[in-house]
Amino acid sequence: MLVVHPERCTACRLCELACTFHQDGVFHPLKARLTVGIFPEDDVFVPIICEQCEVAACQEACPSGAITRNLETGALEVNTSRCVGCRMCVMACPFGTMVHVDVDGKMQKCDLCKGDPQCVAVCPWGALEYVEPNDAALARRREVARRLAGVLKGVRV
Amino acid sequence: MYGWTGRMLRVDLTAGTATAEELCPHDLHVFVGARGLGSKLLYDAGAYDVDPFAPENPLIFATGPLTGTYAPSAGRYNVLCRSPLTGAIAASNSGGYWAPELKFAGFDLIYVTGKAAAPVYLWVHDGKAEIRPADGLWGKTVSETEYAVRARTHPEAKVACIGPAGERLVRIACVVNDRSRAAGRSGVGAVMGSKNLKAIAVRGTGPVRVADKEAFKAARKRAMEKILTHPVTSAGLPAYGTAVLVNVINAHGAFPTRNFQTGVFPEADRISGETLAKEYLVRKKACFACSMACGRPTAIPSGPYRGAGEGPEYEAAWALGADCGVSDLAAVTHANWQCNEMGIDPISYGATLACAMELYQRGYLSKEQAGRELRWGDGHLLVEGVRLTAFREGIGNLLAEGSYRMASEFGHPELAMTAKKQEYPAYEPRAVQGIGLSYATSNRGGCHVRGYTIAPEVLGIPEKLDPLVADNKAFWVKTFQDATALVDSSGLCLFVTFAIGVPEIADLLAAATGEAYTAESGLLAGERVWNLERMFNLKAGFTRADDTLAPRLLSEPMPEGPARGQVSRIDLMLPEYYRLRGWDEEGRPTEATLARLGLRW
Numbered sequence: 076m077l078v079v080h081p082e083r084c085t086a087c088r089l090c091e092l093a094c095t096f097h098q099d100g101v102f103h104p105l106k107a108r109l110t111v112g113i114f115p116e117d118d119v120f121v122p123i124i125c126e127q128c129e130v131a132a133c134q135e136a137c138p139s140g141a142i143t144r145n146l147e148t149g150a151l152e153v154n155t156s157r158c159v160g161c162r163m164c165v166m167a168c169p170f171g172t173m174v175h176v177d178v179d180g181k182m183q184k185c186d187l188c189k190g191d192p193q194c195v196a197v198c199p200w201g202a203l204e205y206v207e208p209n210d211a212a213l214a215r216r217r218e219v220a221r222r223l224a225g226v227l228k229g230v231r232v
Numbered sequence: 233m234y235g236w237t238g239r240m241l242r243v244d245l246t247a248g249t250a251t252a253e254e255l256c257p258h259d260l261h262v263f264v265g266a267r268g269l270g271s272k273l274l275y276d277a278g279a280y281d282v283d284p285f286a287p288e289n290p291l292i293f294a295t296g297p298l299t300g301t302y303a304p305s306a307g308r309y310n311v312l313c314r315s316p317l318t319g320a321i322a323a324s325n326s327g328g329y330w331a332p333e334l335k336f337a338g339f340d341l342i343y344v345t346g347k348a349a350a351p352v353y354l355w356v357h358d359g360k361a362e363i364r365p366a367d368g369l370w371g372k373t374v375s376e377t378e379y380a381v382r383a384r385t386h387p388e389a390k391v392a393c394i395g396p397a398g399e400r401l402v403r404i405a406c407v408v409n410d411r412s413r414a415a416g417r418s419g420v421g422a423v424m425g426s427k428n429l430k431a432i433a434v435r436g437t438g439p440v441r442v443a444d445k446e447a448f449k450a451a452r453k454r455a456m457e458k459i460l461t462h463p464v465t466s467a468g469l470p471a472y473g474t475a476v477l478v479n480v481i482n483a484h485g486a487f488p489t490r491n492f493q494t495g496v497f498p499e500a501d502r503i504s505g506e507t508l509a510k511e512y513l514v515r516k517k518a519c520f521a522c523s524m525a526c527g528r529p530t531a532i533p534s535g536p537y538r539g540a541g542e543g544p545e546y547e548a549a550w551a552l553g554a555d556c557g558v559s560d561l562a563a564v565t566h567a568n569w570q571c572n573e574m575g576i577d578p579i580s581y582g583a584t585l586a587c588a589m590e591l592y593q594r595g596y597l598s599k600e601q602a603g604r605e606l607r608w609g610d611g612h613l614l615v616e617g618v619r620l621t622a623f624r625e626g627i628g629n630l631l632a633e634g635s636y637r638m639a640s641e642f643g644h645p646e647l648a649m650t651a652k653k654q655e656y657p658a659y660e661p662r663a664v665q666g667i668g669l670s671y672a673t674s675n676r677g678g679c680h681v682r683g684y685t686i687a688p689e690v691l692g693i694p695e696k697l698d699p700l701v702a703d704n705k706a707f708w709v710k711t712f713q714d715a716t717a718l719v720d721s722s723g724l725c726l727f728v729t730f731a732i733g734v735p736e737i738a739d740l741l742a743a744a745t746g747e748a749y750t751a752e753s754g755l756l757a758g759e760r761v762w763n764l765e766r767m768f769n770l771k772a773g774f775t776r777a778d779d780t781l782a783p784r785l786l787s788e789p790m791p792e793g794p795a796r797g798q799v800s801r802i803d804l805m806l807p808e809y810y811r812l813r814g815w816d817e818e819g820r821p822t823e824a825t826l827a828r829l830g831l832r833w
Binding site for chain 1: 336441442445514
């Protein structure tokens with residue numbers, strides 16, 4: 076799965092560029108399958124990605140069954156021959172990560188670059204990671220534990 | 233077209249028109265873009281003959297062919313015009329997100345002439361543009377303007393604007409985009425103000441294309457391998473910003489202090505990048521497509537200077553700090569935020585205040601004339617002076633003219649630390665010989681980013697030279713000036729050149745545009761741009777006599793530190809520099825040189 080570490084993001088937007096360059100052959104942030112939310116007033120930068128939801132609103136909403144899961148990568152992919160371009164998925168997706176790319180009105184979304192996500196490859200700071208879900212959860216638990224350990228250090232129970 | 237969009241937006245504020253035009257493909261190829269292409273348009277318009285504040289002075293916002301791609305740090309543009317500070321050609325470079333947005337909107341550049349009857353802003357979106365009244369915007373600070381213009385246009389619009397300083401024709405005013413990225417030098421913001429143009433908002437939803445996708449990918453990979461492993465670009469700049477240089481330059485006795493009276497500032501570490509990171513840095517921040525993230529969002533939680541903003545970077549830390557004798561980092565940081573908000577170049581502001589402090593120290597400027605005491609190290613004066621300068625109030629009305637005009641008014645122009653009336657940045661020419669030649673010959677006056685010989689002379693990149701030796705420095709200055717002109721014309725950030733050189737940049741340009749750029753032809757394009765800028769300045773009335781430094785640096789030996797006893801040896805270096813350039817003894821390009829570069833008077 077893709078994991079986001081907003082605290083490492085520097086708002087360079089290289090992920091948006093690498094995404095469309097790989098997928099569509101041009102540099103086109105509007106059509107990127109992910110977007111960096113930049114809030115300079117608060118110095119907070121948050122990449123918003125497709126979460127490849129287990130129960131996915133895009134898939135549920137699709138009337139033509141065009142969105143199916145790639146069992147190898149776990150990504151939900153658009154079968155463009157079945158997509159009718161009704162954009163129900165755009166309305167349904169809570170993250171806004173369905174994009175309209177094709178000239179013939181077909182939809183696209185993050186397919187994890189078939190298992191080699193280019194946004195991860197291009198990020199200079201590891202703000203995006205591609206990892207096994209359980210590894211990601213374990214790493215997060217260890218991070219929390221380390222912070223707690225810092226607090227507990229010197230405290231006698 | 234690939235790389236370039238091939239289109240420009242021509243705006244006539246007098247007539248109230250904005251129309252799209254095709255750019256000449258030959259000019260794009262041979263002048264590359266951004267600084268080079270903008271210089272060509274300025275030259276062809278005869279801008280060397282116009283008053284900088286006349287409506288006829290073109291104000292050009294120009295991107296490069298790599299801007300908007302994922303080439304390393306490729307988010308930059310140049311603002312060009314005839315400078316109201318120097319009278320020479322101005323080309324000021326800025327990062328952030330504004331420039332790629334212009335490419336996504338379908339334009340390589342915006343060419344503005346004329347003067348609006350009342351304040352306006354320009355709204356550019358996907359190949360179209362509107363000139364709109366700037367009701368209620370005039371007088372606003374940079375961030376206020378940005379928010380207000382975005383509210384009137386589009387939430388995703390990127391905004392370049394002037395602050396109160398540009399409105400009042402302050403000769404050291406800049407154009408600021410994305411709140412804290414500035415086309416900082418040579419007073420380009422004042423020219424924008426003279427046109428009654430408050431802001432340019434841009435929104436683009438289109439793509440930027442490259443000619444050869446696989447070759448571009450490979451060229452980027454080769455460049456990034458170097459950038460991500462070089463200690464300066466992969467570690468120093470991200471961790472401490474450009475102010476990582478403060479202690480390094482001070483250790484070389486090359487950190488100009490109290491208006492270049494010495495090159496050693498004992499309290500340097502208090503205004504260093506390391507101290508900033510420890511005290512006030514919030515996090516690191518990047519411009520578009522940049523892996524170096526030298527941007528410094530900062531916050532001060534309490535005290536008289538509390539607040540938040542961006543910076544200071546190295547040059548500002550020096551100008552607002554050591555040059556004014558100020559070691560209070562909170563004051564320096566807050567003054568930098570004020571410069572961002574008011575739209576003032578912190579280098580020229582700090583240096584002009586330092587000049588005023590020396591005039592005061594020597595009794596040439598009295599307390600009555602200044603309206604107050606001007607003491608070295610006064611942090612409150614430093615901070616308050618920014619607003620006074622922007623609004624031309626009190627002492628600020630003197631500072632607003634820059635140090636050369638101010639010092640001349642009090643009969644002591646020799647105390648202005650300027651070349652071609654533009655203030656020097658943060659390196660002492662007596663302690664670093666090559667950078668002195670670079671200042672003296674810079675086409676936009678005192679400047680470090682035209683030929684940054686600090687890289688070889690201090691940092692040892694690409695090889696270590698002795699900073700105190702003048703021999704052979706002319707060769708290095710010329711080579712760096714030509715390479716930098718190429719970098720600035722391509723849309724890349726100069727900082728990538730710590731790690732990569734002309735061959736990598738030529739590969740990126742070739743793959744992006746489909747034109748046959750090589751290391752040789754790329755460097756030649758840079759030399760062509762340099763000579764064209766020189767021709768502009770010669771036509772504007774500059775001569776050999778202007779290729780020099782303040783008398784102090786040529787005749788008063790450095791009083792202390794590693795460069796003690798040294799003076800700048802411009803006299804030795806300049807003739808060799810002219811010869812290497814293929815210029816005559818008066819510094820004019822010979823016919824043979826012009827023919828070699830494909831230029832004509």
